[in-house]
Amino acid sequence: RFTMRFSQPALQQKQQHDINRQRRRNLQVSVVGASGGIGQALSLLLKMNPLIETLVLHDVANTKGVAADLSHICTSPTVKSYTGEKELKKALKGSDIVVVPAGRPRRPGMDRKDLLESNANVAIAVAMAVSSVCPSAFLAIITNPVNTIVPIVRDILKSQDSYDPKRLFGITTLDVVRAKTFLGQSLCIDPQRINIPVIGGHSGITILPLFSQSNPPFKGDESEKKELIERVQEGGSEVVKAKAGSGSATLSMAFAGAQFVGSLIKGIKNEEDKPIVECAFVESNVTPLEFFASPVILGPSGIKDIPCLPELDQLESQMLQGLLPVLLKDIEQGVKYANNFI
Ligand code: LMR
DSSP states (O other): OOOOOOOHHHHHHHHHHHHHHHHHSOOEEEEETTTSHHHHHHHHHHHTOTTOSEEEEEESSSHHHHHHHHHTSSSSOEEEEEESGGGHHHHHTTOSEEEEOOSOOOOTTOOGGGGHHHHHHHHHHHHHHHHHHOTTSEEEEOSSOHHHHHHHHHHHHHHTTOOOTTSEEEEOHHHHHHHHHHHHHHHTSOGGGOBOOEEEOSSGGGEEEOGGGOBSOOOSOHHHHHHHHHHHHTHHHHHHHHHTTSOSOOHHHHHHHHHHHHHHHHHHHTOOSSOEEEEEEEEOOSSSSSEEEEEEEEETTEEEEOOOOOOOOHHHHHHHHHHHHHHHHHHHHHHHHHHTTO
16 A cells, blocks of 8 residues: 655655745735725725735725726735726636725714615625635625624525634734733823733724733833723724714724734744734633624634733723623624625
8 A cells, every 4th residue: 555655854855835825826915895985095005015926906986996096006915906897707706815895884873884775785795705715815804893793704604514613703903903002101101012802892882902911011000091091992983073073083994904814924924933913803612602702813824823811900801791681692693794795
């Protein structure tokens, strides 16, 4: 009987060969909703990422113009564009990463969950197209309400036999970006130097920044901590109010989305010595809920590992207990919604 065996050096050589092949791979990132407020800024930031070879823009209108504009920037990614629902599959074919900022934004007085009816359809269409033309792509959702849309997308992908929990992400990076900014202001230091996990979901009290885990440590008292937590939880609403009817966060969301996609790419390319960690809303068992945002370790196949939650302080434990039933409802709403489609 013939069995193929590798000697130790041959095995190492093969592994190195696989890694090199991965690094050389022509990496395609597709943005669905690329002509919108988030989409344009996100596409601009992705055009600055030298690890992307092909940047595909898709939207229902104005995609050609945005693509022509971006394509004049002297950076390496090649820009392609597709317009309308009919071209969605064509756009996504060959994607390694599909990032979705498409959908309607909130107006003052609205909650993220009020967007479900208007935004679920686009997420479902994307999930169907991904299943059909790029089932092994990483799918990263910005479309709100993230807490409910991500479970819907999971169930649509499952119904098409193309769900891999390691490859579906709700982007919650903006909550981390806000926590770093507000804590940086409080500590009077560069926010880029701060590390702070934000767990839970992406809406109101489901957003829980863990100031007990920040590095450098948080120095304020309990009331300042409560104030900062609340500011992070209400960060989205702060922008919605300030924009007074013209939408929600676009630039900071684009920054956050580009950072998250950048980390997914680093994971795929597998070039870093240190682990690549981002908080994201993913299927997980760190709590009794099916989905939860927490730090995840990224690698070439998506999620490599989801570490257990750290030890929380008393206030955070209380807030975690408070958010679980709210997040459970959001997730259940998604499961119910998806059931009507499958
Ligand atoms: C945000 O956090 O800014 C986004 O989720 C948009 C919103 O509606 O708040």
